[in-house]
Amino acid sequence: MAEVYIIGEITSAKDFPIQSLFCKWNLHCGSNWKLISGKAEGQTQVTSSLFENTCRWTFPIDVHLVTTGLQGWPKIYIQVYHLDWLGRCHLFGYGFVTIPTTTGSHILHCYTWRPFGNIKERFVQYFLGGGPQLKYPDLIFSTNDRYKLNTEAMGVVTFDLNVVFRNFHKFGIEYK
Template sequence: MAEVHVIGQIIGATGFSESSLFCKWGIHTGAAWKLLSGVREGQTQVDTPQIGDMAYWSHPIDLHFATKGLQGWPRLHLQVWSQDSFGRCQLAGYGFCHVPSSPGTHQLDCPTWRPLGSWREQLARAFVGGGPQLLHADTIYSGADRYRLHTAAGGTVHLGIGLLLRHFDRYGVEC
């Protein structure tokens, strides 16, 4: 079987209006993919930046996949949340990005969005916080049910991902 190593970091996020941010992340793959070692989901620390407006998480990712096919190439999905001084959490953005398919080092910028909801919900979010969230997290990385949503832009999550491929040339796959 061909092997893929995904080694890198969720560096941080820019462009969010909230200041104390953290990120829940996960990786979704097709049925032909098997995770040999590493954790496929996690949550970063909460960062309150003192200089500049970028929140830094430096969250390490180290995953080792074996695959029998190319279908279902890994997708990273992200949820950015903000935490206020009382420890309450509010959704700031959803986003996903495909793990790059060429070996080497990649800088990824993942744009995010959040559901808007009705005008009542928007008004409530502006005054008391909270706001609508997705019931099914798979909407983040699948395109199937998106057409029903009305969304607003969030900030951008920055990732530095290195990719190592093994035995792809043995099967004639050019990445």
């Protein structure tokens, strides 16, 4: 079987309205893919940045996958949350990045967004926190349904990933 190694880290988040953030991540693959080692999901620590517009996490990712076909190429799905002064978690954004299809070192920028509620939800969000969330987060991967959502742009999460392929040439796949 062809193998893919993904080694790297979630390095930082920037341009979010408030800088007391943590990130939940999940590796999303098609049915042809199987996780051999590593964790397919995780959560960073809460990082607060008072003097700059960037939260630095450096949270490790180390995954080994095997595949029988290229359909369903892996993606990393993220949810960024803000921790307020009362210890409550508020969703600040959804996003995903596709794992690069070339070997080597890659810096990826994941642009996040969140649902933009109606006027009542915006009012409650401003004074009490919280806000609208997706009932079915898998909607993010459905291109037809995702564009029907009313959303607002949030910050950017940066990944620093190294991708290694093994045995792809045995299946007639050439890569650089």
